[in-house]
Amino acid sequence: MLRGMSFRQFMEWRAYADMEPFxxxxxxxxxxxxxxxxxxxxxxxxxxxxxxxCVLKFGTKPQLPAEVLRAQAVAEVEGTMEFLMMFQxxxxxxxx
Numbered sequence: 001m002l003r004g005m006s007f008r009q010f011m012e013w014r015a016y017a018d019m020e021p022f023x024x025x026x027x028x029x030x031x032x033x034x035x036x037x038x039x040x041x042x043x044x045x046x047x048x049x050x051x052x053x054c055v056l057k058f059g060t061k062p063q064l065p066a067e068v069l070r071a072q073a074v075a076e077v078e079g080t081m082e083f084l085m086m087f088q089x090x091x092x093x094x095x096x
Contacts, residue, residue: 028056 005013017023032054040048064072 032056 029051032051035054036049036051039054043049
């Protein structure tokens, strides 16, 4: 697509994207708005919820201690290796 697009066309698309974003953040907000509308239409006498209440939140997990993270990482690697070895028809890793 970029081979057939002039620099001017590219800059026009950039300007349009600045005015009317169509990235993932905007998609999440549109979806949250639909969810909020459906919930608020069926809320009865409860207080209406805000758009912010419906937007997906990423990166908000509490941080686990380093030793727990390391143990999880080791278990994931061992599980992956065991699966790959089974897939290849070899004996299980670390079961010796």
